[in-house]
Each structure stands twice: as C-alpha cells, then as structure tokens.
Amino acid sequence: MSPIDDKWQTIQWIGPPVDAGGGIDEGPNPDGRGRSRDFQNGTIEWSPQTGAHEVHGAIRVHYAQFGGPESFLGYPVTDETGTPDGIGRFNHFENGSIYWAPDTGAHEVHGAIRDYWAQHGWERSKFGYPITDEGGSPERRSSRFQGGILDWTPSGGVREAFDL
Template identity: 60%
Template sequence: MKNTTRAVGAVAAALAITVLAAPAQADPRVGGEIGAHYEALGGPQGLLGEPVTGELRTPDGRGAYVHFRDGSIYWSPATGAHEVHGAIRDSWAAGGWEAGFLGMPVTDETRTPDGAGAYNHFQGGSVYWSPATGAHEVHGAIRDAWAEHGWEAGTFGFPTGDEHDVPGGRRSDFQGGSMRWTPRDGVTVAGDSGVTGCPAPYNRATPEQAAGCLVRGWELRRGDVMATYAVNAVVGELLATPYSPATADGCARTEQPVADTTSGIECVYHVPARPGSPVQHGVDVHLGIGLRAGAAVVEDVEFTG
C-alpha cells in the first residue's frame, strides 16, 4: 500500500508539472494575420480585450475583421492587419466602416509626435483625435494642403470637424483656421498666424500692416509669420497693378526650395490679371525668403506663367 501511494503521488506530481509547463495557447477564435496582430498587441490582456466575434468577411468579400471588447482589427491583402478603437473607430464607423470613402486602416492608432492626440491613416484619408477637438476625418486635396502646413503640429492644429459641403466646393475647419476646396481654385486657406492682429489669408494685409506683422513675428520668434508678411509687402508694392489681388498658398520650409535662401522658406502667390488689363495672363510668384539680422528678406523672386 505504501508503494502504491508513492506511485499515485508521483503521477499526480508529474501531471501538475505537465500542466504548469504547458505553453499558453493563442485564442482559438482569432487566427491568421488578424490573430498574429492581436497577439502582438497583447492578446486578451492587451488594449483590445477579449474577442466578441470570430473572424468575419467584410461585405464586399475583400477583407476580414474581428471585433473585440475594446476595438477591432481589420485585414485585407492590400493593407495587412491593423487595429482601430475608441473615438477614432466611432468616427470611421459613422462614415461607413471600410465601405466608406476612407476604406481600410493602413496603420494602427498612433500617438501624435507631441503626445497631444492620436490618429489612424486609412486608404482614403485619416482620422485625427485630441481631447480638445474629438475625432474628425480629413482627406483628399484638403488633407494634402494640411500636411503641407505641418499636419496637427502646424499653425492649423487639429481638425475640429469633418469635411463638408459649402457653396461651390468643400471645406474642413481646424483649430487655427479653415481650408476650402473648389474645382476652379483648388485649396485656399484662411487661418490664424498665431500673432495677434496678423490673421491669414496674409495677402489681404497692406504693405504697412505687413511691416507691423513682421516686427511682431520677430518679437515672438515666428519665422513663418515674418516670411509671409515680408512677401506680402513685396507683392503689395510690386504687383498691385495691373494685377488683381493675389491669393497665397502661404510660406513653407522646403528641403529643395526654388531659391537658395538662408532659411529655405518659399512662398507662392497666384496673381491673376485684372479684367481688361493689357496683361493677358496672371503669374505665379515664387519668392525665396531669408531670415537674418532681425528681419525677413526676400532673396529670390521667380515668375511663372
């Protein structure tokens, strides 16, 4: 009897060791690339929590998804598997999920570089979120223009609404202004330069106003404001006639500016000809800006058109 007891005890101990040593298994409800991404995000203990569906095909049959307690993972052959959750997921869902104009996610939710918000990029655009603005989509030519102005880190900040219809075109509003698109004019911007008394569009300022804004821009170390208002002064003085009031794409630092300038800032103005003017066509004016000796200096001017 003693030997039998020892044998049973040994078997029980072996079984206990076997159970303790067994590797953790992936959730059987989630497999493939979606399952692999889910495990990489921490599985049930990660940000998505437990699955609430198995893998399902998207209605068009081109992809698949799994919903979890706190979000979803969507997959397609073109995009791979990416998670979307929270307010960004709600905004995407309101736009029709993957069947809407945004399409499939092409990134996971990602924090903005300053940590103030988050975003997901999708096939057809992006959804950006911050505590102050909520989650809103931006896409197409307006998104391209916003990106050129520095995304959410630029003077326009986060979107405060989705793109919407306006007479003749479309518009998106941002913390620092708005952008409007029309088939004729493309994207035009109306923003806040961040300097009191110096709003955008900058081309509406007189040369005298531009000079004042240049000084205030310098006091606040705002090189972009200095450059833009310096350009405005040049356009106001040199191109007032026989041209109509100019419209501006604004000023931006470029890796390969049109001009070899000390600051690498380029400003572009579109100046149409006045009706009845002997000048038959307008011009685009590219000005290279330098920032030196406490001032913004136009160091190069090029005309096209």
C-alpha cells in the same frame, strides 16, 4: 491562424474577441475584399492590400459612423498612433485620416485638404487639429481646424481662410 489572429497576438491590450452579433470569429466584410473582428477594446480590420490594423476608442466610433471599411475612407493603413505633438491620436486609412484630440474630438480629413494640411505640418502647423469633418458640395469643400479653415474648389485648389 489568420493575419487578424497574428495581429491580435502582438496587441493583447485590445482584449478578447467579442460577439458582435455574428459570433466571435472573424468574418468577411460586405465589400468582399477584407475581414474584421471586434475585440473588447477595439477592432482589427484586414485586407490583402493594407494588412491587419487596429482601430479603437473615439476614432473607432467615428470610423464606424462613416461605415468602416465600406466607407470612402477604406481600410486602415496604420494602427492608432500618438501624434508627434504628444496631445492627440490618429489612424490613416486608404483614402483619408481620422485625428482625435481631447479638446476637439475625432474628425476626418481627406483628399486635397488633407494633403495640404500634411504638407504644412499636420497638427503641429498653424492649423492645429481638425474641429469638423470635411463637408460641402463637389464644387466647394472645406474643413475647419483650430487655427482656421481650409477650402477647396476644383478650379482653385486649397485656399486658407483664418476667419473663424
């Protein structure tokens, strides 16, 4: 049995493996570092550095839109988990997070903006949940949240803006 099989044994709610075009067996990911298998209700991703973790629902869809483990987010480092405020859900990845709430949908947060948001209390902060993915240029990045905007520049770091 593989680490993905072991994980599947602990989360049977994810359903049986499905044929994702290459058969129902787990397969190596294009990055050569990890493996994955699709199931009826989610995907289990594994790498030697992160272990096996599941991603499902709207977070799974958004993660796939970025390119899954081959994206800048990398492999999941948590299973999908409920947020402490009891409203939303999240997965943390090697290089960022995707948060989902019923009113906002699924959005990624990473880098210095994610760090700043975390230091201020995540979704329970005055910022609330992200309402956009991080965007912008290498010289200026920003993420919109329910309660404001966090901007980042290399020279100024993260700055709060509340003029939605």
